[in-house]
Amino acid sequence: MSDLQYPDDLRYTEDHEWVRAGNDGTVRIGITAFAQDALGDVVYVSLPGVGDTLAAGDSCGEVESTKSVSDIYSPLAGEVTAVNDALESSPELVNTDPYGDGWMYELQIEDAAALDALMDSAAYTQSLS
Numbered sequence: 001m002s003d004l005q006y007p008d009d010l011r012y013t014e015d016h017e018w019v020r021a022g023n024d025g026t027v028r029i030g031i032t033a034f035a036q037d038a039l040g041d042v043v044y045v046s047l048p049g050v051g052d053t054l055a056a057g058d059s060c061g062e063v064e065s066t067k068s069v070s071d072i073y074s075p076l077a078g079e080v081t082a083v084n085d086a087l088e089s090s091p092e093l094v095n096t097d098p099y100g101d102g103w104m105y106e107l108q109i110e111d112a113a114a115l116d117a118l119m120d121s122a123a124y125t126q127s128l129s
Helices: 033-039 112-116 121-127
Strands: 017-021 026-031 042-046 059-065 069-073 078-083 105-109
Touching: 026 033, 033 059, 105 112
Parallel strands: none
Antiparallel strands: 017 026, 026 105, 042 059, 059 069, 078 105
């Protein structure tokens, strides 16, 4: 497991989502290297729609792999402002670049303080052991 990376500039959830804070109250969300590794080869991604309002903990999409189907949960409350359309034709980006081109959606979050309640890289790494 030591070859999987968990960037220090991200926040993490127990459901293996990562959150990258933007400058304008928006966050970008995806699944962690651990999650994509556990799933195996991703073959399909279902994402929320732009304009959807999500509560923290809502199931808002699915990641389908050759092994299983897993729900995507919203780590924070807010409104979906963008989705990664590239995943429609290239779902494998979740495997090859989970923190970059494999991002899933962006949220305009309701409560910036909620971001601080998520795990940092060290706490997330600890939670995996």
